[in-house]
Amino acid sequence: xxxxxxxxxxxxxxxxxLGHILGAAIAKYTDLHVLGSEIYxxxxxxxxxxxxxxxxxxxxxxxFIKVAKAxxxxxxxxxxxxxxxxxxxxxxxxxxxxxxxxxxxxxxxxIYLEPYTDIAERxxxxxxxxxxxxxxxxxxITSIVTPEAIEKVIEEIVxxxxxxxxxxxxxxxxxx
Amino acid sequence: MRYEYLTGNxxxxxxxxxxxxxxYAGYPxxxxxxxxxxxxRELPKYGGHVIQFEDEIASINAVVGASWACxxxxxxxxxxxxxxxxxxxSLAVITETPLVVAYVMRTGPSTGVPTRSGQYDVLQxxxxxxxGLVIPVxxxxxxxxxxxxxxxxxNISEKLRTPVVLLSDAVVAHTYGKVAIRExxxxxIVDRSKPSTPLSEYRPYDPVDGLVPPMACFGEGYxxxxxxxxxxxxxxxxxxxxxxxxxxxxxxxxITESSGKLFDYSSLYLDDCDVALVSYGSTALSTQVxxxxxxxxxxxxxxxxxxxxxxxxEEGISKLLKNVEKVFVVENNVGLYYRELRGIxxxxxxxxxxxxDLDVPLPQEVVGVVDxxx
Numbered sequence: 001x002x003x004x005x006x007x008x009x010x011x012x013x014x015x016x017x018l019g020h021i022l023g024a025a026i027a028k029y030t031d032l033h034v035l036g037s038e039i040y041x042x043x044x045x046x047x048x049x050x051x052x053x054x055x056x057x058x059x060x061x062x063x064f065i066k067v068a069k070a071x072x073x074x075x076x077x078x079x080x081x082x083x084x085x086x087x088x089x090x091x092x093x094x095x096x097x098x099x100x101x102x103x104x105x106x107x108x109x110x111i112y113l114e115p116y117t118d119i120a121e122r123x124x125x126x127x128x129x130x131x132x133x134x135x136x137x138x139x140x141i142t143s144i145v146t147p148e149a150i151e152k153v154i155e156e157i158v159x160x161x162x163x164x165x166x167x168x169x170x171x172x173x174x175x176x
Numbered sequence: 177m178r179y180e181y182l183t184g185n186x187x188x189x190x191x192x193x194x195x196x197x198x199x200y201a202g203y204p205x206x207x208x209x210x211x212x213x214x215x216x217r218e219l220p221k222y223g224g225h226v227i228q229f230e231d232e233i234a235s236i237n238a239v240v241g242a243s244w245a246c247x248x249x250x251x252x253x254x255x256x257x258x259x260x261x262x263x264x265x266s267l268a269v270i271t272e273t274p275l276v277v278a279y280v281m282r283t284g285p286s287t288g289v290p291t292r293s294g295q296y297d298v299l300q301x302x303x304x305x306x307x308g309l310v311i312p313v314x315x316x317x318x319x320x321x322x323x324x325x326x327x328x329x330x331n332i333s334e335k336l337r338t339p340v341v342l343l344s345d346a347v348v349a350h351t352y353g354k355v356a357i358r359e360x361x362x363x364x365i366v367d368r369s370k371p372s373t374p375l376s377e378y379r380p381y382d383p384v385d386g387l388v389p390p391m392a393c394f395g396e397g398y399x400x401x402x403x404x405x406x407x408x409x410x411x412x413x414x415x416x417x418x419x420x421x422x423x424x425x426x427x428x429x430x431i432t433e434s435s436g437k438l439f440d441y442s443s444l445y446l447d448d449c450d451v452a453l454v455s456y457g458s459t460a461l462s463t464q465v466x467x468x469x470x471x472x473x474x475x476x477x478x479x480x481x482x483x484x485x486x487x488x489x490e491e492g493i494s495k496l497l498k499n500v501e502k503v504f505v506v507e508n509n510v511g512l513y514y515r516e517l518r519g520i521x522x523x524x525x526x527x528x529x530x531x532x533d534l535d536v537p538l539p540q541e542v543v544g545v546v547d548x549x550x
Contacts, residue, residue, distance in 0.1 A: 020181070020352075027181035027354035034181070035318060035461075036352040060444070064465050065351050065536060 003144065004067040005053040008084050009076030009097075011046050014131030018074075019051025021153050022135065022145065026055055029149035033062035048080060055144065072142055074134055076116070078103060095138055097130065112141060120169060129169035137173040147174055177362055182355045184322040184348035188278050189214040190355075191326035192250055194363055198224045199242035199249040201235040206290045207346040208252040208280040232257040236264040236277070243273045244402055246393035248330060252278035255297050256287065258304070265339055266305040269427065271402050272337035272381070272389065274368055276329045281345040281457075283534055292534035293346035295457055295508040299516075301341045302486040309424075310431045312336070312438055313486040315343045317460040319353035325440070325483060331366035332438060336430055337388050343485065345508075347458035347536045371398060381423075382409035387430035432487045439489035442481045443496070445471065449478030451550070452497055453529075454517065455506040456482045458536045463506045465539035466546065475550065485513065490520045497521060504529050504546055508537060 005022070009015045016038050026034045034055045041047020056062040069089035075081040076097045085105050088094060094109040099117035114137060120130035132154075139147055147170070154166050182190065189211045192200075200219060202212045216226045224247075229235045235251050242249040253261060258279050268275055281297045283289040297304075301313045312332050316322040322344060329340040371378050371390040378398045383389045389409075392398035401411030406423055408414040444467055446452070451470065455463040460481040470477035480496060497503055503526045505514035511528035518526045529545045531537040 023352055024181035028179050032354075034352075034354050037347075037350065038352070060464075062353075063468075064461050064539070065347070066538070068539075 002054070002056040002061045003071045004069065005055060005144070006050070006067045006070035006073040006084060006087055007053075008048070008050040008074070008080035009100075009131075010079060011041055011049050013049065013076045014128065015049035015051060015076065016040060018131040018135050019053065021132075021150060021157070022138075023051075023053055024153045024157070025145045025149040026053075029152060030145055032057055032145075033059045035062045035065050037065040048083070050080065050084070072138065072144070074138055076100060076131065076134065081105075093142060095134060095141075097134060099130070112137060114173075119172060123172060124165065124169045126165060129165055132166045132169040133172050136170040139170075140173050147171075177356055177358050180355050180357050181352055182319050182323075183210070184316060184319045184344055184351050184353075185210045185280065186214050187319040187323040187353075187355050188252070188326045188342065188344065189218070190357060191323040192276070192278075192330070193218060193222055193224070194358060194360055195327050195330035196248045196360075196365055196367075197222075197250055197330070198247035199239065200224065200226045200251065201229055201238040201242070201249070202226075202251045202253065203229060203232045203235050203257060205232075205254045205257045207282055207349045208254055208278065210349075211252040211278060211280075232260040233264065236261040237267075239275050240264060240268050240271070240273050243268075243275050244271075244394055244400070246396070248274070248334070250276040250278065250330075252280065254280050254282045254290075255284045255300075258297065258300065262305045265311065266307045267404050268339040269305065269307060269309055269311065270404055270406075270423075272391070272427070273339065273402075274333035274337050274391075275339050276326070276333055276342060277339060278326070278342045278344065280349045281343065283346075289534055291346070293458060293508065293536065294532075294534070295345060295459060296510075296512070298343065298456075298485065298507070298509065299512050301343050309427050310487050311339050311341055312431060312484070313341045313343050314440070314483060315456045315485050316348055316483065317457050317481060318348070319351060319355045321483060322348060323355050323357070327363055327365075328440070331364070334366045334368045335388070336434060337368060337391055338431060343457065345457050351458070370396075375399075379409040380411045381407055383426060383430075387426055387433070435484075435487040435489040436492060438484050438487065439492050440483040441496070442483070443479060444468070445476075445478035446480060446496060448476060449499070450476040450501045451546070452478050452480055452500040452503045453506055453542065453546070454480045454482065454497075454503055456485055456513065457508075459506055459508045459531070462537045462539045462542050466506075466542035469539060469543050470546065477546075488516055488520065493517070494520055497524065501525065502527065502549070504549070506531065506537075506542055508533055
């Protein structure tokens with residue numbers, strides 16, 4: 001098994017935190033191997049943020065740090081969907097933040113279109129956890145890692161005052 | 177043992193702690209500063225010291241001094257900083273001082289593109305200092321290798337009483353990966369051998385029955401001479417050809433004759449291979465995938481990733497590639513390590529694949545160049 005995961009959005013949307021939580025959960029709490037990279041624009045908000053993960057059950061298959069053709073992709077913004085859509089393979093499972101994406105390319109993808117940012121704002125109480133709402137959806141649909149593993153990592157790396165909010169955001173799709 | 181999700185840089189910092197690091201001195205420089213920052217937080221918990229000096233020259237000299245006080249010592253830097261450290265590295269070579277330099281390469285020359293990657297300093301890492309000898313150089317390509325090779329670097333430095341360069345690059349520095357973190361009891365740790373002679377008979381540069389002298393540290397009662405001039409076994413200045421000859425050959429042989437023991441590599445499909453892609457560091461990630469891609473297309477390709485770059489184990493590398501028709505040396509520079517390998521593989525067709533990329537070269541780029549030669 002070898003899966004390439006691409007997560008992309010604009011600076012300020014929590015892309016790197018999302019990617020780190022997912023990568024750490026896989027590395028620490030599963031038998032899977034993972035290599036990954038992060039890129040982000042120098043400006044605090046607005047530029048490209050992108051996390052690539054290569055996940056495999058054999059160490060020698062987790063062999064590169066960038067996706068060639070993503071099997072799982074999550075786009076939190078139209079700009080990055082437009083920029084990186086060719087890095088997503090046919091048949092891929094793709095999650096799109098409907099709050100920030102209106103123009104969906106005609107591709108042979110299995111698309112999950114949900115307003116993660118609006119859900120975070122209205123249902124959870126802060127648009128800042130839109131990334132974790134989306135992560136919950138990705139974990140529910142792909143089962144790439146258990147929800148328990150993600151929650152453990154959230155508790156380990158998120159500041160104490162924000163843990164409950166993030167757990168609530170993460171569970172939004174999982175309990176549905 | 178436990179698993180963590182770490183970058184190459186943090187893996188180096190964690191491994192240095194398990195290796196017994198007690199003293200880190202450094203000056204911040206991209207892309208190494210998070211090694212420094214991590215150790216500043218963590219090392220004091222293990223009884224170690226972390227100090228920022230005024231520059232890289234002071235840092236490496238402090239590391240030399242700390243090692244003579246029996247502390248396992250390390251610094252980390254990048255191209256411009258390593259250039260400043262070269263004089264003191266030469267001092268460490270002649271005084272046979274165990275220490276580790278984590279050298280995280282970035283794009284050069286000079287300030288180049290400070291935040292981006294390259295492998296331009298592969299020859300400088302071992303040949304840069306004056307005096308014409310060899311410093312062992314190890315090159316990781318993943319966070320796990322960064323962890324494992326850091327432990328190995330400390331062990332080599334202690335066993336052979338030599339500086340060792342851990343040659344990483346900006347890509348490995350920032351690559352995240354699953355890393356098996358081992359407890360001290362789960363790792364083989366080598367400590368320098370200590371003199372067993374009576375205090376009055378100790379000769380600090382007498383290798384006794386091998387090539388590496390037992391090392392007494394300051395404060396242990398022995399008379400310790402740290403001599404940068406050509407010296408005899410007592411450590412006394414000896415400006416004579418016979419003394420220079422004896423010292424040079426011993427310092428040279430203790431490293432080069434260990435090349436087989438220090439050699440470390442990994443490979444894919446080497447047993448069934450016509451076309452070998454040889455690489456090291458982050459570029460080796462690209463060549464591994466490129467080898468797989470070529471095989472899918474019916475080319476009998478393989479990859480050989482060298483984790484020990486110096487001293488070069490000529491016999492071993494030649495033997496590994498003995499059945500190969502063509503060897504491609506893939507690196508992110510103008511083809512520097514190729515110059516080392518073509519001398520060893522004289523009877524083979526050796527081709528340089530010099531890629532210049534600010535990031536990790538993509539596998540298709542490697543395949544594209546190799547294709548032109550097939």
